[in-house]
Amino acid sequence: MDIIKIENLVKNFPVGKGFFTALNDVNLNFGKGEFAGFVGPSGSGKTTLLNIIGSLDTPSEGRAIVMDKSVSELTHKQSAKLRNEHIGFIFQTYNLLPVYNVYENVEFSLLLQKMSGSERKKAVMQALEWVGLTDKIKSKPNMLSGGECQRVAIARSMVKKPQIVLADEPTANLDSKNSHHILQTMKKLNEELNVTFLFATHDEKVMKYLNRIVTLEDGKVLSDKQNNLKL
């Protein structure tokens, strides 16, 4: 069953008196538990597509249906609720909150869900266990390596047990060893929890882990195929 349906999606951004078309007539479907990625050069529309799926942006034309909800028809509150309950984000620069420790960074999404203290603790510890950071719960982000920061970011995105995780260039700031470690962790979570992972990347290391690769160029889907190079 598809949890993401992209139908005839067009996204225009105003530039001067005209428009720049970032996405042009995109049609895609993603099922539950997919481990897929958008690849392509800079400006091909990868991040814009992730933002629309993540309900941070809306289509200019066409539809993006995420978890049976049309993104363009959602109010601000409904969008926030969708993100909070069903979508996790992982960023290139980790974007952890610097004044909070590992535990508190992971806990933040759950505070928005008004979960009880004991439930929160259980969920946070479980998420940190998935990424192997239970011994660092008191550490602040500035005390962690880049790889550890990204693992905290994964735990933060996974703690609420989302249906979809959107990862925008998650390995761009990591060395090869850490990149593999991160990707293995995400792959494991994908397989164990059946979470859909969607990547925007041009890192070949990432591509090797993907089950499905959607290649974008100038806002159009150039190819959409199963990954033969998979590890």
Add this chain to the structure above:
Amino acid sequence: MIKFLIKGILRDKTRSLLPIIVVSLGVFLTVFMTAWITGVFGDMIDLSARYTTGHVKIMTRSYAENKNQLPNDLALLEVEELLKTLNNEYAELEWVKRINFGGLLDVPDENGETRAQGPAAGKAIDMLSPDSKELERMNILKSIVKGRVPNKQGEAIISDNFAEKFNVNVGDELTVFGSTMYGSMMFKTFIVSGTISFGNAFLDRGAIIIDISDAQMALDMQDAASELLGYFKTGAYDDAKADTLKSTFNKKYSLIEDEFSPQMFKLRDQDGLAQYLDMADSMAGVMVFFWIIAMSIVLWNTGLLGGLRRYSEYGVRLALGEEKGHIFKTIIYEALIIGFLGSVLGTLIGLGASYYLQEVGLDFSSITKNVTMMLPQVYRAAITPQLFYIGFLPGLVAMTLGNALAGYAIYKRKTATLFKELEV
């Protein structure tokens, strides 16, 4: 969530300590400046009240019209009876009688011949009654340079300047020449018991201070006085009360057709003080207003910069599913917490510094000694009820407003545009 926010505020010094310092400083300066301006103008008014105007003053209608000439022939009569009435009907004031007189001071040599002469600006006050507060009110005890205050009739204190100039020493004799209330010639010899310096040219020039009983005898003013001064027992001038007193007294006792009938004046009515007080009020108001505006802009900017610095954090929070409205609310809560702490701290420090300057004051006597205006020697701050909120409210409002403005951008922007701007 509130606990989470407080943790963030406490841990992030640039989010808490810096804004708290800026808010405290702004609030402190507002409180302190207000206290200082209020105190300085209050001191000037108080000085005038103590030496010349009282909080209210009673003179005859004719004396009031010509008071610069010290016309004791137009002085109040039957003052003991009038004082009794005033003490009964206006008991919230302490009433004192004073005589002002002009004349010539003559300093004799060992043969009794004139050695030196100079003009005298005489003031007669009650120095010998045991319950009189006049010495304290006119700060005479602290202003004595040599000798002591008179403790019996026939003694006088004179300006230390005059004593120096004419080589008059404590214990020397000095004769005052002038005219009695009835216009005949008066001369009376006094023993100099001490010299005095108020540190102010206006008060020190040719000053001679004698007891009122001596003046009444010498000037033939038994049961008479130039003026009766009333002081509120609270110590503070209350213009509204003074106005009521003046109206009721004048309605009852002051007769237009009788030039010798008593007439009451309040402090504001005398010596152009109304204009001075109004100017003082508006100056203080204008200064405080501009000060508050300036501080509000500084605090507003602090809030704005604090908000802008955390744009990327807001981006992450949006992505994690926090509503824009909720982020905006937390920004306001944080600003309220920081604004409150900074304002409380600034108000406390401001009150502390103002209290210190209220008690100790700043001594400007060395600067004002040659000034011919009647100015205080020591300027003090004054703690008034408005100090408790005059800095507190702008501190709280400006901080919150600054953060609200920064947060408004988040609230109004489209999520997608905002997310891009937030550099996540």
